[in-house]
Amino acid sequence: MFSNIYKNSAFKRAEHEAVRQTVGWYYFTHFLVEVKGADAAKFLDWVCACPILSLAEGRARYTTILRDNALILDDVVVFHIEGDTFWLSSLFIKKILPWLTGHKEGYDVEITDITAAWDMYAVQGPLSKDLIGAIAKESVEGQKFFAIAHNEIAGVPVKVARGGFTGEAFGYEVYVPAAETKAIRGAISAEAGKLGGLQVTEFQVMVWTLPTEKGFIHMIDVEGLNPIEAGLDKGIAWDRDFIGKEALEKTRAEGAKRKLLGFVADNPDAHIPSRMLGAAGTPVIFGGEEVGRVTKYTYGFTAGKNIGYAIVDAGKVKPGDVVSLNDNTATLTVRVFV
Amino acid sequence: MKIDDRIPDGMGNGTLPDHASIKTPWEKLISFFDAYHYGLRHNAGLGALFFEVMRILIPDYEKRMERMAGLNYNIFYQTFASGFNKVHAGNHNVPPFVKGAMTAPLFGDSGDERLCMHGRVNDYGTYRVEKELDNCPFEIQGTEVCRLSALITEAIGDSFCQTGPEADEHKLKFIMSEARGAGDLHCRFIIESREKYPADDKPMWNAFEPAASLDQVQYTPEEKMVKEPQEFRGECDYKYRNGFNMESNATDQFRFGATNFILGANYVLPTIDDMIKKGETTQEEVENIFQCVFAGAGKMMFTEFFAAKGLRDWLGVPEGLNDGRVLGAYIEVLLQIWMGEYKVIAFNKDEVVYDITKLGGREHAHPLCAHAIISMWYGMARTLVGQRWFCERIREGVDEKTIRVKISKKIDKFAR
Known part of the structure; x- marks a missing residue:
């Protein structure tokens, strides 16, 4: 019968460890929305919880986008490409595109889904700078975290952003015109081979094992939460107006009633259904009472533990408490594991 | 012709609360709840009769399955390869980096919940997916529908392996290792890559072939099985939600045709058409x-x-x-x-x-x-x-x- 799907998988471990120890690369195209026009910065500053008017050209910012009631609609990375042109990288275009277009009245902006035009390759890990440095025309030596710059790889104009979804100090995302994807893919793959890196092919590694160890979230983790409850309020500038601010200020004044915490499961083979695979997630039981639900559960190869997230009643449990999850004991933690 | 003994439309409007x-x-x-459930079970019975017709026309199980498998695989493959697969992926909120056959089980998952084949996804990855069902209104139809449902999902998966930068990388084999129609407690789809989980090839019709990754099965005991699909469960906020946060409610599902789809008929009718065309009946x-x-x-x-x-x-x-x-x-x-x-x-x-x-x-x-x-x-x-x-x-x-x-x-x- 069941034994830990992740822990015992040599290829998943190898792909995970490549990112942590050398370099891992993978096709990681997200939905991409271009917001362009004289009012683009002003519009995004109003739509996003974090300020965008102060976002310098060539820089990126992670932010939530809130509904009027302050619940998170999406979390995105906003790139200030140049001048009046911004990109939003999202995994939730179905909601974000109608939301943006539905709120643009009075703003001089054009909003376009440019997903089909751009592929993105993630290059992550301690040797990622060496890899990009070897294949890019322009040096990335001085490129700061969350900066995006024009560059050229294999004769193809690309944009290289420093950052990623792995929590690595060095990681890059290469945006390439979709028609040229094979050339870039070939160049990255060849160089990775020279550096002892690997292609990450397993979805579970790119979206769960690597990001979860470092506390990254997906919308499924925070659906129904506001950014304070989700722990995503860092960077919100309260001295400006933005959609959802009024409702969020109430939580700010009263304190969050729910929290998105981490947990470590004791049993190495524990089976704990979570929202990341759909449905409601396993109930979090404390003192015989349901105090929350599991949103994510995976194995952290670097952490060497079964880890996950749960939305819990902040008044009833805290990090350090031992809870029961599908008849397995687990200890609640903060949301970073390595 | 006359109409009598009916209360006229609109009588009493506004006097009592309106109900769906x-x-x-x-x-x-x-x-609405009863109608939804009744409709599915009724359609399941109708589909069972369509299969009875098929059994009269081709009495031998294996020959019948071979005939239906090849034809229905092609129908679903062609339909989805025409571009419908990408449209449907958009509806399921599948991000662009998710490529290849692993997209198809997401369609299966939402369809399962829509048709009250509720259960859970136990594993979802590039090389292996496991879906466990606790209920199936269509379990009375016989095992042909189980095999065909696995096969056509494989056809949809294959339709994703022909385009894009990840083309040809992620073909998956769709296996039904347990089936309520065969008497098992659960239906269990195990979808696995032969690259990572090698096994001998079996005939196309035989979706019941043994899975190579049975050691990874996550079995839900009877006492923890769910009684209703997500859209009818309070713990799910009465919404179906997949891991990519696609969400829909029972109203959406009803409008999408949950209760007017005669699963089974869709496999039988094209096969009969083909038999008539070829002069076999x-x-x-x-x-x-x-x-x-x-x-x-x-x-x-x-x-x-x-x-x-x-x-x-x-x-x-x-x-x-x-x-x-x-x-x-x-x-x-x-x-x-x-x-x-x-x-x-x-x-x-x-x-x-x-x-x-x-x-x-x-x-x-x-x-x-x-x-x-x-x-x-x-x-x-x-x-x-x-x-x-x-x-x-x-x-x-x-x-x-x-x-x-x-x-x-x-x-x-x-x-x-």
Whole structure:
């Protein structure tokens, strides 16, 4: 019968460890929305919880986008490409595109889904700078975290952003015109081979094992939460107006009633259904009472533990408490594991 | 023709709270919840009859499966490869970096919940997916539908392996290692890459082949099985939600056709068409088999007195009323559940006539569907109402797009 799907998988471990120890690369195209026009910065500053008017050209910012009631609609990375042109990288275009277009009245902006035009390759890990440095025309030596710059790889104009979804100090995302994807893919793959890196092919590694160890979230983790409850309020500038601010200020004044915490499961083979695979997630039981639900559960190869997230009643449990999850004991933690 | 004994439309509007429900001709309400569940089970029974027709035409299990497998694989592959796969992926909120066959199980998952085949995804990755179902209204159809459902999901998966930068990388084999239709407690789809989980190739029709990754199965014991799909569970906020945060509720699912889809018929009808085209059977022979199977089933539905009594209670038939209106009321309920469109032409003690312009959305796509259903109503009339009553399709004086159904007494010396 069941034994830990992740822990015992040599290829998943190898792909995970490549990112942590050398370099891992993978096709990681997200939905991409271009917001362009004289009012683009002003519009995004109003739509996003974090300020965008102060976002310098060539820089990126992670932010939530809130509904009027302050619940998170999406979390995105906003790139200030140049001048009046911004990109939003999202995994939730179905909601974000109608939301943006539905709120643009009075703003001089054009909003376009440019997903089909751009592929993105993630290059992550301690040797990622060496890899990009070897294949890019322009040096990335001085490129700061969350900066995006024009560059050229294999004769193809690309944009290289420093950052990623792995929590690595060095990681890059290469945006390439979709028609040229094979050339870039070939160049990255060849160089990775020279550096002892690997292609990450397993979805579970790119979206769960690597990001979860470092506390990254997906919308499924925070659906129904506001950014304070989700722990995503860092960077919100309260001295400006933005959609959802009024409702969020109430939580700010009263304190969050729910929290998105981490947990470590004791049993190495524990089976704990979570929202990341759909449905409601396993109930979090404390003192015989349901105090929350599991949103994510995976194995952290670097952490060497079964880890996950749960939305819990902040008044009833805290990090350090031992809870029961599908008849397995687990200890609640903060949301970073390595 | 006259319409009587019906409460006029609109009477009482605004006096009581409105409810989403099916109404019988006597204003008995059938809740949305009941209608949804009843509709699925009824359709499952209809689909079972379609498979019976198929079993008469090709008695040998393996030959029947081979015939249906090849044909239906191609239909689904072509349909989805035409670009519908990407549209559907968008509907499921699948991010662009998710490529290849692993997209198809997401369609299966939302479809399962829509059709009350509720359960859970136990594993989802590039090389392995596991889905466990706790319920299946269609489990009464036999194991052909289980094998075919696994196979057509594989066809959809294959349609994703032909385009894009990840082309040809992620072909997956769709296996049904357990099936409620075969008597198992769960249905279990194990979808695995032969690259990571090698196994010998089996014939296309045999989706029950052993999975190579059985050691990774996550088995849910009976006491933890779920009783309803996500859209009917409070813990899920009455919404279906997949891991990519696609969400829909029961209203969406109903509108999307949950209750008018006769799973099973969609596999059988193209196979029969192909057999007729190739001269292996004839339209007349097929129509006769359909009439025998469906009329027989219809008669049997109300042979037992308690079955008729139960239906009358369910519909709220007034005491003492026993004529064509009883069957008419049942047909009206079905048409509402199927999101059908119909007009009441006559509704009185002597005759009931409906002009149906939409019969569950499938009759105009395939005439045998209407033939099958009306044959069943024919059989039902003989036992639900009485041996002097007949239900038949009237073609004279009716345009081609309208199905006129008449329930009345008559004498037919050649009655079946």
